[in-house]
Structures are given as C-alpha cells and as structure tokens.
Amino acid sequence: MKLANQKLIYFSPIIVVAVIFIFILTLIPSVSPAPKDLPIAFVNGDEGVTVPTKGNVNIGDQIEQNIKSSSTKQSSVKWIFVSNTKEVEKGLNNLKYYGALIIPKDFSKKQATLQTTQPDAPAIRLLVNQGMNTAASTLASQVLNGAVDKVNENMRLQLVKRFEQSGTQLSTKQALALVAPAQKTVINVNETGTHSVNGNAPVSLFQPLWMASIAGAAVIFLTIQKITFSSRKEKIVNQVGLVIIGAILALAAGFGLAWMAEVVGITVPSFLDTALFLAIAYFSFFTLILAVLSWVGLKGLPIFVIILFFGAPLLSMAPEIMPDFYREWIYSWLPMRFMVDGVRELFFFRGHLTWNHSVSALTFIALISLCALFASALPVSSVKREKSRSI
Template sequence: MLKNKLLFISPLVVILVIALFGLTLIPSVQQKPKNLPIALVNEDIGAVIPQQGKVNMGNTITNMLKKNTTSTDGEVSLVKWINVESKEDVLKGLDNQEYYGALIIPENFSQKQSSLMTSKPEKPEISLLINQGMNPAAANLTSQMLNTMGDNLENGIQTQVLQGLAKQNVSLKVNQLTLLTDPLQVNVENVNGVGTASMNGSAPVALFQPLWMSSIAGAVVLFFVANKLTFVNRKQKLYAMLTQVLAGTVLSLVAGFGLAWISDLLGIQISNFMDISLFLTITYFAFFLLITAVLSWLGMKGIPIFVLILFFGAPLLSMAPEMMSTFYRDYIYSWLPMRFMVEGLRKLFFFHQGFSFSGTTSILLWIALGSFFILVLSVLKVQGSASDKGYYEEKKARATKG
C-alpha cells in the first residue's frame, strides 16, 4: 500500500470533497434578511385634541416606522413597507404570498389614544398579521420584528401621554394609571397557519428529497434497461424511448400517490390527499423526464449534476428569497426546478388552494414538455464517429449473428 500513489493522494481527495460540500453551508451561514415585504395599513381618521387641533397618530406611526427601517449607510433595509388601503386587501395579498406580515392601525386609533388623557380612557389597538405558511423562518423573523415594534409603540405612547399630563399638571386617576402601565392592545394573528402536524411548516421541503432521489433512481433504472437493447434503426429506438416515457408515467403515479400515503401514515397533515398526490405525480414526471433527457445525451456522467443540485439546492429551499445573497437568489435558487415543487406544495398545504394546472403546476408541465423534446432529439443523434446508417447496419449484423 505504501507504494501506491493513491494512498498519498487520498488526503487531498478528502479535503476537496469537504471543501466542495462545505460550500453548501454558505447560504445558511450567511443569512442576511433584506427588503422583507410587510404590509402597512393606516385606517386612522385622526382626532381633534383641545389646544392642539387635529392630530393623526396613525400617520405619525407610519412615518416613524418607515424612517426607522430606512437604511442611511447605503445598505439594503431589513423591511420593505408596502402601503395597503384596507385589511381586506391585506388578506388577499397574504393569500397570494405578497407579504410576510402586516401591521394594521384601525380608524379610531387617535381617538382612543387621546382618550388616555381624559377621565374616560380607552386603550388603543393595533393588529399584527403573520403569514405563517409563506416561509417558517421568515414568518418567525417577521413575528419578532412586529412584536418588537409593538413594544416600542407602547413605550412611546406611555411616554407621550405622561409628558402631556405633566404639562397640563393633571393628576392621574386609578383607571388612567392602570391603563398607562399597558397603554396599547396588540392583537397578533397567524394567517395561513401551518398547524401542528406539518413539521413546523417544513413539510413541503421535507417531501422534496425522497421525490427527487426516487426520480433519479427511476430514471437510472430505465436508462440501463433501454441501454441494453439493440436497435437496428431509429424507429425502434423511438419506440423504446416512448416505452421508457410510458414506464416513467407509471412510476410517477406510484411515487406521487405513494409519497402522499406514506406522509399521511407518518402523521403529516395532508389537507387534500387527491390534490397533493396529483401534484406530486406531475412533479415526479417532470423530474423523471428532465433526468432521463440528460442521461440520453450524457449517459451516467450526468448523474453528478443532479446530486450536486440536491446538495446545493436543498439548503436554499427552506430559506426565503429575501434571506439569500444576491448571487444565490439570482443565479442558483431562481434556476432550481425543485423550487416549483416546494412553492406548489405550500399553496396546497397552507393556503387552502386546490389542485389546478396553472401556476407552479404549469411550469412543471413545461419542464416536462421541454425535457421530452430533448429526449426525442437524442433519438436523432449520430452514434460515435460512424454515420447512423453504418451504425444501425452494424447493430443489425450483430443481432443477426447473435
């Protein structure tokens, strides 16, 4: 063994493998959220305060929030506030996955805040909506930020009211003092909740790996079966390819319905078994055709491509695009075919949307169609250095001799 050069090269090989797959950790380590879209609804109509005129605390709060989250040092801000007219519009945007959360100031906010300085105080309220199903990590971050903002608003209101009372030299009554210890009612609501049986909202990502690996396995097995056949003309090769696709369709049904059944058996909440099974079936079929198309041109040399896609793509699937670096978001995540699977499953799991052939499903079908076209073209490719005619004549002679 000491005379074998591979023995001394092995440490270098280990270092290269560690370095290569260590790169897959970069997106998770360097998470830096930026421009998280959060809706801001200000329905406050204002109030008239003696000696001050009309005030609108809703406008004051919105201006303060935007100022505090706007970057002044050239860096991208953490939050991207989006003005929305009403709560109804916000709910539609949350269902369409446009916002990770929302802050809503009701129309009587100024009136109730000004009442804190009177003998009949009323506690003002704000509503915080968290779009929990959109992305677990981003939802948790949004919840922390909005709750911190609520605490800061409460402290600000308390300070403002006490300063106003001090200027007027007004003594506090018991009911006022009680309210001033907690002068703001913050109502937090999770929208499109992930429930208690969805692996904390990560079920769509968790289902990707078994489906991806099984699609690789199915494509490789059928590739070996087709590769052992002897063709005497292109027509036979085309028939074999179509049979391969037909077999892949059967595998898709087995994988789609099988994975949904196993997930349900393991306790993952499957909201609609048929819808999720059909979507997984189409997803498997798209992945199967994509892998088969590559194998038809590159052979087994193409397998490392899909293994690398798995290792480099899997960490990104659990992240929100706003939490990725520009490079990973634009040049890796945007080109991952499996992201359409995760996005489609999120809609089915958490956004109460049924199966349809639009949206992510249509994209997966286009991937399948494009892969099928590339697969058909492989039937026409020239084999080796000989012409097709010579190649098939040689195959025919070998088959006859055999």
C-alpha cells in the same frame, strides 16, 4: 510496496478535502441568515380625531411617517403601504407579504381617551403569514412586535410629558394604560397547524420524491442501455415507451408519497390534489434526469445528487433570507423549488390543485426535458451511419 505505486493514493487527501469543501458550502446560507427586503404590509385606516386645541390629529399618519423614515435606514424589511385591509388579506393569500400591521380607524379616537379618567387603549392588528415560510414568518413576527413596541414607547413618552405639563395625578386605570398605550392583537394567517413538521412538510416531502426520481431514471436508463436498436424509428418508439413508464412511475410515486405522508402523521389537506401534484413533480424530475443521462450517461448522475445537497438547505429558507449569491445563482436555478412552493400552496393556502406558477413551471421543465430526450434518439453520428448504409 505496490500500493505506493498507485498515483491515486497521493491525490486522496486532496479529494477528501475537496469533498469537505464542497459540502461545507451547503452550510453557509443557514449559518447566520439575515433578512433583506422582507415584504411586510402596512395599512393605516386611522380616521383621526378632532382635538379642541390642536384641530385634527391622526396618530396613524404619524406612525406611518415614522415607519417610512426608519425604512430608509434599514434594508432588512421592505414596508409596503397598502390602502385597505381587503387588499392586505388578498396579498397574504397570494404569498406577497410575510406579515402585516394594521392601524384601525378609531386608533386616534381611543388614544385621546388615555388622558381621561376612562382610558380605552387602542389596538393594532398584527397578521403573520405563517404558511409562507416558518423562519421568515418568525422574523416578520419579531419585526411587527418591535414596531408596536416602538409605537408604545413614543406614545408613552408623549403621554407622560402631557401629564407632567398639566400636573394631573394619574389614576390606576391611566397608570395601567401607560404600560401599553397601544394594545396588539397577533393573528396567524394561513397557519401551518400541528402536524406539518413545524411548517416544513413541503421540504420533507421533496427529498424522498427527488431521490425516487433519481433512482427511477437511473434504473430505466441502465435497462435501455442493454437494448440494441436496429433503426432510428425503433429508438424513437422506445422513447415513447419511456415516457409512458415515467407517467406510471409518477402516479405510483405521487399517490404513494401522499399516502405515506398521512401514515407518518402529516396532515394532507386534499389527498387527491396532493397526490396528483406530486405525480406532476415526479414526472418533471424524472424526464429531466433521464434526458441528461441520455446525453451524457451515468456520469451525469452525481449532478443531481449534488443538487440535492446544495438545494435542501435553501428550500427551507425564504429567498429574502439567503445571501445574494445563493439566491441569484443557486436557488433561482433549482427545479425542485417549484415542487416545494406548490406543496406549500396546497397545504397552507389553496388546498386544491390549480394551474398556478408551480404547475406551469414543472410542466415547462417536463416539456423541455422530453424534447431533449427525443432529440437524444437522433444524434448526428447515427444519421451519418444510416446514410452510409443506404449508399
């Protein structure tokens, strides 16, 4: 049988298993995600209260000390102690914190009323930075609610002990107040809304843009492969033409993708700003892919397909939830993360295109790629051939 003489047949099981192994690696980060150093802000605005037998009592300070002591025992949360609410709000808007716990100035004062006939339960504000990352903000919400539950547990034990020592009979209001001595108010900031693919619209927009970048670069590369250049100057002029074509494709992709996102029901806060940013991202990806193809040929194309499969699961996760290896050695090298971060800022934070970290990073990638693209028109071998002809 002639088929038995083909050596590749015997290697096919190894190839199949290797492909399965490569793509199963993409599932590892999302199998059992565990947060590490998830930044959550804490503000203690409690002014305390003067108690005749105890002097000044500040429950907020006690809560702060308890959180500081507990934070040394766990690495899942990184509590950041901030001086005031305005600083927290600024940090939330600048994507520094996934959430915040705020103790109001009258916390101790109201807590003291729980032992009177007219109890007024103090309130704790919980801010959840929903737009920063869906999964991470959910974890932050769980951490914040757990912290308040712990506060309630401690306060309840202290109050029950005091009532027992004084022999006071609880009124109905006091009994109800003991259920939740500290009320909590949960506020979602930078909300994702109801038409954002559950907050994953930035990641959803990345995939078609990345594939369009691969397709555009591959088509252009195959087209120029059919062209014969008589001189180096002619090839450089051709590279300039490629950049112009890339810019046209970028505008078409940016405005087309923004329009189609609206068609399918995704809320696009600012159509023009979103379209222009997507165009910048496309141009950056297009030049990167075309530069690699110009140096290594079509065999470089699978690299960007593999990047898609490895990158897509990570882009929907917060860096603090990823395993160390994936965060340091894969996620940090993904160029598309700047596109996702930029769209996230446009959709859930800024609403307008600015010269931010994402835009500057994509521009830098495009500039480096353009340098590599033009350098591919000046290989050493070509220079030698031109010199030999002149001699």
